[in-house]
Amino acid sequence: MKKITIGEAASQSGVKVPTVRYYESIGLLVAPSRSEGNQRSFEPADISRLAFIRHARELGFEIEAIRTLLTLQDDPHQSCASADAIAKARLVEVEQRIRSLMALKAELETMVEGCGHGRVDQCRVIEVLADHGQCRHSHH
Amino acid sequence: MKKITIGEAASQSGVKVPTVRYYESIGLLVAPSRSEGNQRSFEPADISRLAFIRHARELGFEIEAIRTLLTLQDDPHQSCASADAIAKARLVEVEQRIRSLMALKAELETMVEGCGHGRVDQCRVIEVLADHGQCRHSHH
DNA sequence: CTACATCCTCTAGCGACTAGAGGTGCAAGA
DNA sequence: TCTTGCACCTCTAGTCGCTAGAGGATGTAG
Numbered sequence: 001m002k003k004i005t006i007g008e009a010a011s012q013s014g015v016k017v018p019t020v021r022y023y024e025s026i027g028l029l030v031a032p033s034r035s036e037g038n039q040r041s042f043e044p045a046d047i048s049r050l051a052f053i054r055h056a057r058e059l060g061f062e063i064e065a066i067r068t069l070l071t072l073q074d075d076p077h078q079s080c081a082s083a084d085a086i087a088k089a090r091l092v093e094v095e096q097r098i099r100s101l102m103a104l105k106a107e108l109e110t111m112v113e114g115c116g117h118g119r120v121d122q123c124r125v126i127e128v129l130a131d132h133g134q135c136r137h138s139h140h
Numbered sequence: 141m142k143k144i145t146i147g148e149a150a151s152q153s154g155v156k157v158p159t160v161r162y163y164e165s166i167g168l169l170v171a172p173s174r175s176e177g178n179q180r181s182f183e184p185a186d187i188s189r190l191a192f193i194r195h196a197r198e199l200g201f202e203i204e205a206i207r208t209l210l211t212l213q214d215d216p217h218q219s220c221a222s223a224d225a226i227a228k229a230r231l232v233e234v235e236q237r238i239r240s241l242m243a244l245k246a247e248l249e250t251m252v253e254g255c256g257h258g259r260v261d262q263c264r265v266i267e268v269l270a271d272h273g274q275c276r277h278s279h280h
Numbered sequence: 281c282t283a284c285a286t287c288c289t290c291t292a293g294c295g296a297c298t299a300g301a302g303g304t305g306c307a308a309g310a
Numbered sequence: 311t312c313t314t315g316c317a318c319c320t321c322t323a324g325t326c327g328c329t330a331g332a333g334g335a336t337g338t339a340g
Contacts, residue, residue: 080263
């Protein structure tokens with residue numbers, strides 16, 4: 001077996017070197033074997049696992065959710081109901097976040113459009129911030 | 141003058157009590173006078189300031205941006221160009237975040253729809269996570 | 281053999297709070 | 311007046327998911 005250094009594992013998976021060590025430290029990655037000089041020696045499966053983690057992080061899953069997803073992946077005979085539930089929960093979160101950000105966007109646009117670029121005492125940005133009652137959406 | 145306790149200031153501004161103390165500790169709020177028994181005694185202007193901060197935080201402005209906005213508010217004769225720039229920058233951030241979340245949403249929907257609710261080895265959720273190449277959008 | 285990149289561990293820091301310990305102040309009811 | 315009990319005080323440490331830096335060891339190319 002060829003030895004994969006942490007640097008190679010990092011560049012191949014797209015996870016940074018300190019982050020790889022961090023994932024090992026929190027038990028998301030099984031501690032790899034070491035070389036004579038105490039350097040980590042990864043295997044191809046570790047790189048897949050790192051790529052999995054990275055992708056899940058990019059999709060906004062939390063570390064604990066990823067931990068669950070990884071244990072599911074490790075035992076392919078289990079029902080995928082948990083994986084499904086985690087993904088669905090994440091979808092709901094994302095949808096809520098989008099709605100909330102759309103409301104924010106509308107608010108910010110009003111602020112920016114209304115700004116006459118004059119002095120602060122006529123500035124709509126400051127004014128709206130100071131008075132929530134001027135918002136069109138009350139629930140952000 | 142009537143004395144406003146931290147609890148009243150908190151409930152009237154919608155900022156939590158420990159958060160009010162936190163804002164004072166980082167200098168976002170001028171330290172209020174104290175009662176004989178060393179308890180904070182706020183004034184109405186402090187409540188407006190807290191409400192301003194809260195509103196700005198809800199709109200996603202960072203503390204340092206809020207610090208700038210507050211100094212602008214304190215001096216109404218200044219140009220509001222800075223306030224305008226801060227709000228515009230925040231608007232751009234929000235727009236980017238929305239685009240990114242829309243891509244995520246699409247990805248998550250594909251995952252969830254494709255899940256046959258069977259066993260993990262056929263689960264599309266796990267499969268897509270393991271292989272970024274299956275994504276429709278490469279740039280999340 | 282000498283550079284120099286990469287690796288190692290460990291601690292501390294980021295932002296914006298939040299939680300808890302351990303103690304004091306104050307107002308209202310018995 | 312006393313007591314109950316909530317609200318207040320300070321201080322430290324924890325949250326999440328890394329990231330940065332110190333100070334030293336290892337590995338490789340010329």
